[in-house]
Amino acid sequence: MSSFVDIVRIKLKAGNGGDGKVNFHREKFVQAGGPDGGDGGKGGDIVLIADPGMHTLLDFRFNRKFFAEPGQMGGPGRSNGKSGQDLIIKVPMGTLVRDMNSGKVIADIQEPGVPRVVLHGGRGGWGNSHFANSVRQAPNFAKPGVRTEVFDVQLELKTIADVGLVGFPNVGKSTILSVLTAAKPKIANYHFTTLLPNLGVVKVRSDGFVLADIPGLIEGASEGAGLGHEFLRHVERTRLLLHVLDISGCEGRDPLEDLDIINRELAKYRELGKKPQIIVCNKMDMEGAEENLERLRDKLQGSDALIYPVSALTVQGFAPLMDKCMEMLRMLPPVESFEEVEGADEFRPNEGEPFTVRRENEAYVVEGPAVDGLMMRINMDDAESMAYFERTLRRMGVIDALRGKGATDGDTVRMGEVEFEFIN
Numbered sequence: 001m002s003s004f005v006d007i008v009r010i011k012l013k014a015g016n017g018g019d020g021k022v023n024f025h026r027e028k029f030v031q032a033g034g035p036d037g038g039d040g041g042k043g044g045d046i047v048l049i050a051d052p053g054m055h056t057l058l059d060f061r062f063n064r065k066f067f068a069e070p071g072q073m074g075g076p077g078r079s080n081g082k083s084g085q086d087l088i089i090k091v092p093m094g095t096l097v098r099d100m101n102s103g104k105v106i107a108d109i110q111e112p113g114v115p116r117v118v119l120h121g122g123r124g125g126w127g128n129s130h131f132a133n134s135v136r137q138a139p140n141f142a143k144p145g146v147r148t149e150v151f152d153v154q155l156e157l158k159t160i161a162d163v164g165l166v167g168f169p170n171v172g173k174s175t176i177l178s179v180l181t182a183a184k185p186k187i188a189n190y191h192f193t194t195l196l197p198n199l200g201v202v203k204v205r206s207d208g209f210v211l212a213d214i215p216g217l218i219e220g221a222s223e224g225a226g227l228g229h230e231f232l233r234h235v236e237r238t239r240l241l242l243h244v245l246d247i248s249g250c251e252g253r254d255p256l257e258d259l260d261i262i263n264r265e266l267a268k269y270r271e272l273g274k275k276p277q278i279i280v281c282n283k284m285d286m287e288g289a290e291e292n293l294e295r296l297r298d299k300l301q302g303s304d305a306l307i308y309p310v311s312a313l314t315v316q317g318f319a320p321l322m323d324k325c326m327e328m329l330r331m332l333p334p335v336e337s338f339e340e341v342e343g344a345d346e347f348r349p350n351e352g353e354p355f356t357v358r359r360e361n362e363a364y365v366v367e368g369p370a371v372d373g374l375m376m377r378i379n380m381d382d383a384e385s386m387a388y389f390e391r392t393l394r395r396m397g398v399i400d401a402l403r404g405k406g407a408t409d410g411d412t413v414r415m416g417e418v419e420f421e422f423i424n
């Protein structure tokens, strides 16, 4: 039985930005040349793209970590570091990407071949050539590149197939899948042979669609009987249903009643009753099939029900059925989209308040992404870097905010690992 995976958790990380370079131009007889350290390259993005040839998330079972390449460090002579390569991840159409931390859907991959950046690579740091000015002619510091975080995301496959085979156990759903596709599902003469959907690709001339064999449903499935909820969830993720009946009634049930029972269960589970369906009368090779087919036709006369008699044993009756599926799929919309968070393609989960100031005992604590970013870029042992630090704090409004909270000269201010005295 082919394994089927519809939810996986993976780790994603965009590439770190490359560090800026500290370098001074050197030439023969020129003692101290100007600063010419280049910038670090940008880290690679994490890009998702829908591959119409992929139908499961199986590949992700064995490969769970996707880290894009970092940007390279800047070089001398103002040469910039190479950008890290984007990491392109192929997923099946209809894959939802959910951030595990916030629980939000950050992307809903629907269209084939359209790349979606879900995590942006870190910016490269500036080389020391940027920090020269009339006063500071030999800056011996540069900025490190922006470090990126690891994200835990869940991939959920929303659409499993275009067409789903539904019906009571033992009516021949798996057998139908096996005669129409290359799939080799387990077939046996007992109920609930199939416990996970099996998928196969049906070729119809130059076109085709994905067919799913869904485990058998029973009365009460919509209330959870016989793993009903689990199975109906799979039915929900198809666009068209083939409602399979054992029209011979060889198990002693009446196929006309079977049809009503399953349709009642479908109607009770969300919107499944509204999903378009074709009635497939299987086991036409058996005794009693013709009579039951006539009864069914009589009963449904005047309705717009579509009825196709077939035999999976003798492989008869499938060509017109497949043509009808193809025709209907062309008209049917894709499975409805889930709501994405606003601007999901520009997902920047780190952005909140740039910084906050709070009092902790005798000290003032400044926290937030803007401060973290700044702390990463400065070099505490370097006077010029510290001067830059102070100017930046003023420009960002941190000094004003501290003053607003009552900080006066000599008070202790803490940022990350560092403590210093407040000077207004």
Ligand SMILES: Nc1nc2c(ncn2[C@@H]2O[C@H](COP(=O)(O)OP(=O)(O)OP(=O)(O)O)[C@@H](O)[C@H]2O)c(=O)[nH]1
Pocket (backbone or CB within 6 Å): 168, 169, 170, 171, 172, 173, 174, 175, 176, 186, 187, 188, 189, 190, 191, 192, 193, 194, 195, 215, 216, 217, 282, 283, 284, 285, 286, 310, 311, 312, 313, 314
């Ligand atoms: N005579 C006859 N037997 C069939 C036909 N199709 C399937 N069968 C038999 O019916 C039995 C059940 O077939 P499956 O394909 O396993 O049925 P299923 O609907 O997938 O059953 P579950 O997975 O238990 O829900 C097997 O013994 C098949 O060989 C048919 O067209 N004619």
Ligand SMILES: [Mg+2]
Pocket (backbone or CB within 6 Å): 173, 174, 175, 186, 187, 193, 194, 213, 215
């Ligand atoms: Mg089966």
